[in-house]
Amino acid sequence: MVFKRLLGSLGVGGPAVDTVLDPGAVTPGGVLGGQVHLRGGDADFTVEHLTLELLARVEAEHDDGESEGAVVFHRHVVGGNFRLAAHERYSVPFSFPVPWETPITELYGQDLGIVLGVRTELAVAGARDKGDLDPLAVRPLPAQEAVLEAFGQLGFGFGSADLELGRVGGTGQQLPFYQEIELVPAPRYAHRVSEVEVTFLAGPAGIEVVLEADKRGGPLSEGRDELTRFTVGHHDVDRVDWNAEVDGWIRQLVEHRAPYGGHAHKDEYGHHDDHDHGHGSGPGTGTAIAAGAAGLAVGVVGGMVAAEVVDEIGDFFEGEDEEGEEEEDEYDGGDEDE
Structure with missing residues (x-):
């Protein structure tokens, strides 16, 4: 300038x-x-x-x-x-x-x-x-990049990203807004959910990963949102098999087996809340997912x-x-x- x-x-x-x-x-x-x-x-x-x-x-x-x-x-x-x-x-x-x-x-x-x-x-x-x-x-921080890369490796695609005014209930959120990264589900989950939203709340010790799935309804049931959270330390990046870790998160969320999950909702200010304030998940095993222009990055930006x-x-x-x-x-x- x-x-x-x-x-x-x-x-x-x-x-x-x-x-x-x-x-x-x-x-x-x-x-x-x-x-x-x-x-x-x-x-x-x-x-x-x-x-x-x-x-x-x-x-x-x-x-x-x-x-x-x-x-x-x-x-x-x-x-x-x-x-x-x-x-x-x-x-x-x-x-x-x-x-x-x-x-x-x-x-x-x-x-x-x-x-x-x-x-x-x-x-x-x-x-x-x-x-x-x-x-x-x-x-992104290395842990954020590893999580998003794993989603891409598992077949999820990038939908959109935005910032929402409000708070995510039960978290240590500091800013008056939060980021949602909307992902198109992998084919094996497409019949169960229409989209998955990822929110990162980073701090000095690590990040809270908040996942929300828009679950499809069945013949006898209506669709609903499911929400759960996991914590990841900044130093866990090189000790986690992120494909396996994130796949486990998604299975828990989609199958409603997350011990710390709950039904999500938005109030008039657009923020999420849930019925349980615990945290879940620890580090897995294996090596870190290599950084590169793969996974989600392929569908992030193009043309229009x-x-x-x-x-x-x-x-x-x-x-x-x-x-x-x-x-x-x-x-x-x-x-x-x-």
């Missing part, structure tokens, strides 16, 4: 800002780095604070349907209380950890359609402007889907720049790192 945005609320001739992120995707709980480049305006200014916000495009369910909005889920103060001379060029480096529950936006470099951004807020002389906005790419993802990201960022409105205020629920 270039210095193309003059901060409108600061008046004509105000400072310009350009945030440049370090190349490559970050991981949940990983460190996001880069530099904020400032160019002074027509006069000297005192920068009161310079803050980076992490935003996500999130869906919310209501009684009358669904809506979308931007959620600020993390803030980091880069600096403040310094003088920016007229036309001066000044750079502020930054480095901070992103939340562990930050959604993943790509798998093996293929875009999942999740829209995240890093926005820069500059406060000068009592006025604030949310200026420069950059897309944020997040790749890729075009839709690009359009969605473009609309999100262009809309923020043009309107200058703080759309995320409606759903604001993030933390702040000072």
Whole structure:
């Protein structure tokens, strides 16, 4: 990006800002780095604070349907209380950890359609402007990648991914929203379930894997949702036969034999809850599934889907720049790192 945005609320001739992120995707709980480049305006200014916000495009369910909005889920103060001379060029480096529950936006470099951004807020002389906005790419943790790779190896296909406002009941969820990765069932399970949704809730010790199956009804029974959870340690990746492990999870879920499973439901805020708050599953045996462009990645993006993802990201960022409105205020629920 270039210095193309003059901060409108600061008046004509105000400072310009350009945030440049370090190349490559970050991981949940990983460190996001880069530099904020400032160019002074027509006069000297005192920068009161310079803050980076992490935003996500999130869906919310209501009684009358669904809506979308931007959620600020993390803030980091880069600096403040310094003088920016007229036309001066000044750079502020930054480095901070992103939340562990930050959604993943790509798998093996293929875009999942999740829209995240890093926005820069500059406060000068009592006025604030949310200026420069950059897309944020997040790749999965090794354990997340291993689980998704195993689903792919077992014949599941990628359906879609989205972010839902709300909470998953009985978990240690920290953010005000969660990610759902919808999978098309493998042929051997297609007569039992129409789809399987995977939610990862990562933390310093490991991840909670929440699985929900949309079970098909029979001649004498209605379809219903089944939900269960499993825990995976970050250090278990190299000690687990993930194909066998995930296949066991699916069998328990589909056959309703999960000791910690229950019926899932969504309330008016779109979040899941279940009737049992325990955890299940331990590490299996064998070696880790090798990373590569196999499994789910084959069906993640192609043709029309890729075009839709690009359009969605473009609309999100262009809309923020043009309107200058703080759309995320409606759903604001993030933390702040000072």
